[in-house]
Amino acid sequence: MVDLVGQLLEFEFMRNAFVAGAAVALLAGVTGYFVVLRGETYAGHTLSVVGFPGAAGAVLVGVPQLVGLVAVCAASSLGIAALGRVTWERHGQSAAIGSIQAFALGLGFLFTSLYHGLLNGVTGILFGSVLGISQAQVIGLIVIAALVLAVMALIGRPFLYLSVDPEAASSAGVPVGTISIAFLLLLGLSVAATTLITGALLVFAMLVLPAAAAQQLTTRPAAGIAISVVLGLAIVWLSLSVAFFLSDYPIGFFVTTFGLVLYLGCRGVRRLRP
Amino acid sequence: MTGPLLWLQAMLAHEFIRDAFLAGTGVALASGLSGYFLVLRNQVFAADALSHVAFTGALAALAFGLSEIGGLLAATLFVAVILSVLTTGTRSGDVVIGAVFAWILGLGVLFLSIYVSGRSGGAGANGTAGVNVLFGSIFGVSPSQALLGAGLGAGVAAGMVAIARPLLFASLDGDAAMASGVPVRWLGLVFLMLVAVVAAQAVQVVGAMLMLGLMATPAAIAQRLTMRPYAGMLLSAAAAIAAVWVGITLSFAVPHLPPSFAVIGLLFGAYVALAGAAALRRT
Numbered sequence A: 001m002v003d004l005v006g007q008l009l010e011f012e013f014m015r016n017a018f019v020a021g022a023a024v025a026l027l028a029g030v031t032g033y034f035v036v037l038r039g040e041t042y043a044g045h046t047l048s049v050v051g052f053p054g055a056a057g058a059v060l061v062g063v064p065q066l067v068g069l070v071a072v073c074a075a076s077s078l079g080i081a082a083l084g085r086v087t088w089e090r091h092g093q094s095a096a097i098g099s100i101q102a103f104a105l106g107l108g109f110l111f112t113s114l115y116h117g118l119l120n121g122v123t124g125i126l127f128g129s130v131l132g133i134s135q136a137q138v139i140g141l142i143v144i145a146a147l148v149l150a151v152m153a154l155i156g157r158p159f160l161y162l163s164v165d166p167e168a169a170s171s172a173g174v175p176v177g178t179i180s181i182a183f184l185l186l187l188g189l190s191v192a193a194t195t196l197i198t199g200a201l202l203v204f205a206m207l208v209l210p211a212a213a214a215q216q217l218t219t220r221p222a223a224g225i226a227i228s229v230v231l232g233l234a235i236v237w238l239s240l241s242v243a244f245f246l247s248d249y250p251i252g253f254f255v256t257t258f259g260l261v262l263y264l265g266c267r268g269v270r271r272l273r274p
Numbered sequence B: 001m002t003g004p005l006l007w008l009q010a011m012l013a014h015e016f017i018r019d020a021f022l023a024g025t026g027v028a029l030a031s032g033l034s035g036y037f038l039v040l041r042n043q044v045f046a047a048d049a050l051s052h053v054a055f056t057g058a059l060a061a062l063a064f065g066l067s068e069i070g071g072l073l074a075a076t077l078f079v080a081v082i083l084s085v086l087t088t089g090t091r092s093g094d095v096v097i098g099a100v101f102a103w104i105l106g107l108g109v110l111f112l113s114i115y116v117s118g119r120s121g122g123a124g125a126n127g128t129a130g131v132n133v134l135f136g137s138i139f140g141v142s143p144s145q146a147l148l149g150a151g152l153g154a155g156v157a158a159g160m161v162a163i164a165r166p167l168l169f170a171s172l173d174g175d176a177a178m179a180s181g182v183p184v185r186w187l188g189l190v191f192l193m194l195v196a197v198v199a200a201q202a203v204q205v206v207g208a209m210l211m212l213g214l215m216a217t218p219a220a221i222a223q224r225l226t227m228r229p230y231a232g233m234l235l236s237a238a239a240a241i242a243a244v245w246v247g248i249t250l251s252f253a254v255p256h257l258p259p260s261f262a263v264i265g266l267l268f269g270a271y272v273a274l275a276g277a278a279a280l281r282r283t
Helices: A002-008 A012-037 A041-061 A065-083 A085-090 A095-114 A116-120 A122-127 A135-164 A166-171 A176-198 A203-207 A209-217 A221-245 A251-272 B003-012 B015-040 B044-063 B068-086 B095-118 B123-135 B143-172 B174-179 B184-205 B211-225 B229-253 B259-282
Strands: none
Touching: A002 A221, A012 A041, A012 A135, A012 A176, A012 A203, A012 A209, A012 A221, A041 A065, A041 A095, A041 A122, A041 A176, A041 A203, A041 B095, A065 A135, A065 A176, A095 A122, A095 B044, A095 B123, A095 B211, A095 B259, A122 B095, A122 B123, A135 A166, A135 A176, A166 A176, A176 A203, A176 A251, A203 A209, A203 A221, A203 A251, A203 B095, A209 A221, A209 A251, A209 B095, A221 A251, A251 B095, B003 B015, B003 B229, B015 B044, B015 B143, B015 B184, B015 B211, B015 B229, B044 B068, B044 B095, B044 B123, B044 B184, B044 B211, B068 B184, B095 B123, B143 B174, B143 B184, B143 B229, B174 B184, B184 B211, B211 B229, B211 B259, B229 B259
16 A cells, blocks of 8 residues: 555656646645535536637647636626626526537637647547646646735635525625625636646546535535535545556546546435434 | 639649548538537536546546547437436536536546557657647548548538527427427537537547637527527628638648637637627617
């Protein structure tokens, strides 16, 4: 066992990946909790799809991928905020959102075809890759995690109030608009960070599944957020380890598989409990 | 003859271009017609789900050396039946559905790596297979695939026309339709199965990731232009076909412009222009 762990941590890219995975589990666990609570999972998915041309465009013009992801995801969260939450939710599965997603994916594909070297890396951007995590990206992820968690600590309590009972919160003087926009920005940052590990198409597995599983187990927010982070950590570290030993196979498959199994398991546990 | 005409004639002299037009027209016709009802029935999500299945089905066929269109059709039809059984009360925000379809995508990537590692020295083929399934390879269709694509497209279009009237009734007012004896549930099933056929054949033309654009965007354009359903259906199909024709031509003319992006980009541009014009008129 110790031997296996030794092998896992022998290479620098794996140490980077484990630290990056921990940062992502922390980010996705905390923001994902609110995403599931507010029923905004589709917004998270759309943000990650829109991140794809950001990452591909960044490679095309020679900027770090994470920078492109953060820029595009943050800009798109502001766009969603501008459209207004009501419009957004109402159009949750409408033709407009489908069109925007398809166009974003097509744009990303255009960038990858303009930059020929990336054509093999496109599956990495879409479905995640362990080998790609550099020291600089780890530092970037830690900075993002620190920033998001600091703001989250600041707005956490009023935001929870607002998510559970918006009308009461508003009449109690909670600045609803400001906090909602701040959260969307944090969500954009978290999605950008998660994309580095899971790829643009599988963000759902890290952002939604740990939080949804946690909400099956407890209704208390603090405990739920803690469980969500721990489950996220378990999913990402387990996936990294398996992907290391079965290096022919992609990490995206393991992340989605472990996420789905954990979520269904937690649902089962709730069913069994009296 | 004038310059542009000569140029068009030179383009159409290529067999792969003629095949692309043939296959593309069939898929566009079927997508435009079925997409109109997808949007009307608020089932865009089902098409999204079917595109995930098409991605994984196509890669599974490659990985295990099965016939591509056969495996694809089987997979998408199977899921269409399941979706239409579950369909009451499914929403895009549903965590279980979202999780299962994310897992199906993950499974597709697994098949991709099985396919890649199963080929000796397949580093070159590696990226291309995945990229083709994701984003289409309309310039790579063989003459027989083009004929099959056109045939399936015409078949789906005929099916859509055949069920258009009762389906319209069922989509707009399900209760009244059921009361007057329209088999609402069966119609929903047949419709989703037609969409499944479109999803399977659209993989080659625009790819699994962009087929949502070929289905939803023409319908969204049509709904901005007319409220009348039959005119809307025709407009939606016409917009899809026009985008495919112009897209193929553009990408033949402009180097490095992928045909699937040209098609989706044209449609999206038209949609945004229409939405912008409507917003301007309102102010």
